[in-house]
Amino acid sequence: MSEPGEGALYVVATPIGNLDDLSVRAGEVLGRADLIAAEDTRHSARLLAHLGIRASLLSLHEHNEAARVERLREAVAAGQQVALISDAGTPLISDPGFRVVRELRDAGLPVVPVPGPCALVTALSAAGLPTDRFLFEGFLPARSGARRNRLEAVSELPVTLVFYEAPHRIRALLEDVGVVFGEREVVVARELTKTFETFLSGSAGQLVERMAADSNQTRGEFVVMIAPAAERARETVASLAAEQLLTTLLEEGVGSKQAAAITSRLMGGRKSDWYQRALTLQGR
Known part of the structure; x- marks a missing residue:
């Protein structure tokens, strides 16, 4: 002060x-x-x-x-x-x-x-999604390819994702969200604190259909929120990443014991388990 x-x-x-x-x-x-x-x-x-x-x-x-x-x-x-x-x-x-x-x-x-x-905090407070951890990404790229790449980069994070979007791109964004996130819950907040304030929730595909049926739902400024990745999905991704690391180390000529030690240190899990997995991969 x-x-x-x-x-x-x-x-x-x-x-x-x-x-x-x-x-x-x-x-x-x-x-x-x-x-x-x-x-x-x-x-x-x-x-x-x-x-x-x-x-x-x-x-x-x-x-x-x-x-x-x-x-x-x-x-x-x-x-x-x-x-x-x-x-x-x-x-x-x-x-x-x-x-x-x-x-x-x-x-x-x-x-x-x-x-x-603050629009993002206002939206989160009434969206009904977890707020203990969230990632604010602001506005995503205008082009679909770059936008999908960014969405995919954060798709498995264990946090609620928050974006801003303009009315002329809201349907295109939701279409890309549908491709990347499938049926995961999405909440869209529109015209916050104004007369026509609206919260829509459902899958991205469902929200696109609602906007197609009612063009008023594409007006105003938007906060788009996506539910965190499910625990099982995150565990699966982590397991696949660890196995890929182990496989790459073995392909590069690193010995089984050393590859297992590196994988355990970087990705978690017991070294002995990764050693047994390395022997299996080499035998294959």
């Missing part, structure tokens, strides 16, 4: 839909800010007008962030109160701001978080 009269960068979370979700503290910070760095100044101007706040706005988005760093650093160093906001939710979460925060921290200047709405 910065001292009174001291310059600071405040990273302020703003509503993702319902404007009443703006915290009292966030409103106070925005109200006293000398400068507000906003992802889209036109969008943020509407929020500030709703709050009755007049402040200097500076655009800060993915295409100009590097060029804005010095100006914001100078403003904070000069004692100004600067607020960083995105179009909706918590800045830096799939939104610009990383370079600014990193540079100001490296310069020894105060960076103060003002917590509040």
Whole structure:
């Protein structure tokens, strides 16, 4: 927390839909800010007008962030109160701001978080999927091939998977999810905290059918969540990987005992069991 009269960068979370979700503290910070760095100044101007706040706005988005760093650093160093906001939710979460925060921290200047709405946390809280461990991947690649490769890379992780997606790609994403994950449970959250907030759950194929039958379900911004891999599936993958390692070591000329020791150390299991398996593979 910065001292009174001291310059600071405040990273302020703003509503993702319902404007009443703006915290009292966030409103106070925005109200006293000398400068507000906003992802889209036109969008943020509407929020500030709703709050009755007049402040200097500076655009800060993915295409100009590097060029804005010095100006914001100078403003904070000069004692100004600067607020960083995105179009909706918590800045830096799939939104610009990383370079600014990193540079100001490296310069020894105060960076103060003002917590509040975040789409991924909001979605997880009401999805009915495990939340003790989750992996947030943000937006996946736009092309199907690259998107499927990324989905396959995380498909057997023992965590709930979370993605963001835009309306014009939501059906294509779900089609790829169906190819990679089959019948695994998927929950799609749409228009969070807004009038038409919706949670849909089922297999990816079922969700594609529901969207095809009701085009309204493809409107808005989306959080897509996929259930963790089943324990048996993870064990099977781990076992196959260990056997592949053992086989590769033997094919490369590593002795049975050494191959068994390496496999046991890297993949788990008893060395004696892997030694017996190595002898079987060699006999085959």
